[in-house]
Amino acid sequence: MLRYLYLDESGDPGDPVKGSRHLVIVALHVKNPADLERIIKRMRRHKYRKQLRKAREIKANKTKKEIILHMLKELNGVPEACVFVVVLEKRKVYSDYLKSNKHRLYNYVAGKLAESIVLKEVDLEIRIDRSKGKVLQDDFNQYFCRKLESCSGTASRIVHHSYSESWVGLQFADVLSWSFFQKFEHEDDMYVDALTIPKEVSYVF
Numbered sequence: 474m475l476r477y478l479y480l481d482e483s484g485d486p487g488d489p490v491k492g493s494r495h496l497v498i499v500a501l502h503v504k505n506p507a508d509l510e511r512i513i514k515r516m517r518r519h520k521y522r523k524q525l526r527k528a529r530e531i532k533a534n535k536t537k538k539e540i541i542l543h544m545l546k547e548l549n550g551v552p553e554a555c556v557f558v559v560v561l562e563k564r565k566v567y568s569d570y571l572k573s574n575k576h577r578l579y580n581y582v583a584g585k586l587a588e589s590i591v592l593k594e595v596d597l598e599i600r601i602d603r604s605k606g607k608v609l610q611d612d613f614n615q616y617f618c619r620k621l622e623s624c625s626g627t628a629s630r631i632v633h634h635s636y637s638e639s640w641v642g643l644q645f646a647d648v649l650s651w652s653f654f655q656k657f658e659h660e661d662d663m664y665v666d667a668l669t670i671p672k673e674v675s676y677v678f
Contacts, residue, residue, distance in 0.1 A: 474595050475596045475597075475626070476592065476596055476597055476598075477504075477597070477598050478500045478596050478598070478599045478600070479500065479601075480601040480602070481602050481643060481646035482499070483499075483658075484496040484654055486495055486576075487501065489563035492563075493563070493654075493660050495560060495657045496560075496563060496578075496582055497559070497650055497654045498559050498579075498582055498586050499558050499649045499650040499653060500557040500586055500590060500646070501649055502553070502554065502556070502592070503554050503642065504554075505544070505552070506641070506642050508552065509548075509645055511542065512548070513531070513644070516540070516543065516544075520543070521540055524540060530637055532647060533640075533648045533651030536597055541648055541664060542667050544648050545667040546667055549577070549667075549668065554670045555671040556668070556672050557586060557590050557675075558579075558586075558649075558653050558672065558673065558674045559586040559589060559675050559677060560657050560676050560677065561578075561582045561677040562657075562677075562678070566678065576612070579613075580590045580613055580616045580617070582677055583613065583617055584616055584619075585620075585677050588620050589673055590673075594628050596628045596634060597631070599630060599631065599632045600632075600635050600643060601632065601633070602636075602646075602647070603634075603635055604634075610634050614632040617632065618630045618632065625630050629661055652664035652665050652667075652668075653674075654666060
């Protein structure tokens with residue numbers, strides 16, 4: 474049984490004084506990516522044809538709130554869709570080992586997300602926005618899959634680092650991570666409240 478996970482984050486893993494106060498990483502789980510593709514195709518052909526005509530992809534921080542809310546509400550109708558969320562309040566990171574390396578901290582938080590994803594005997598194709606070099610990709614893949622397997626059995630895991638403009642699942646993950654970031658960073662619940670699919674939220678530290 475093959476299922477799909479799309480990962481993205483909002484905020485940054487750097488200094489909480491100079492950057493964001495929170496780092497939020499989200500994994501969107503779906504049974505069939507075609508369900509997501511149909512939503513975007515309908516939006517581009519009909520309801521938001523003019524607004525999206527020149528947009529190669531949908532990025533939440535460059536998109537009107539009505540479009541974001543529409544995507545979230547459409548996602549509610551996708552069979553077996555659910556979202557896993559992990560939230561780090563960066564001021565609570567006391568470990569110098571983690572604070573001294575933002576990639577190490579990111580992997581640590583992503584590992585906590587993996588531990589919250591319990592999908593036993595399900596093969597997973599995992600796709601994350603391409604933002605790391607080859608060595609960092611390999612480090613992430615090994616760490617994330619090891620943490621995932623510790624909770625979800627020994628089914629196969631394949632991780633792809635892809636450009637979000639080519640994968641609507643990553644665009645939905647971007648919208649979801651941005652929406653949860655609004656909740657925790659800015660105390661704006663409007664977007665998260667529009668979601669009725671199952672939501673599993675966990676916290677680091």
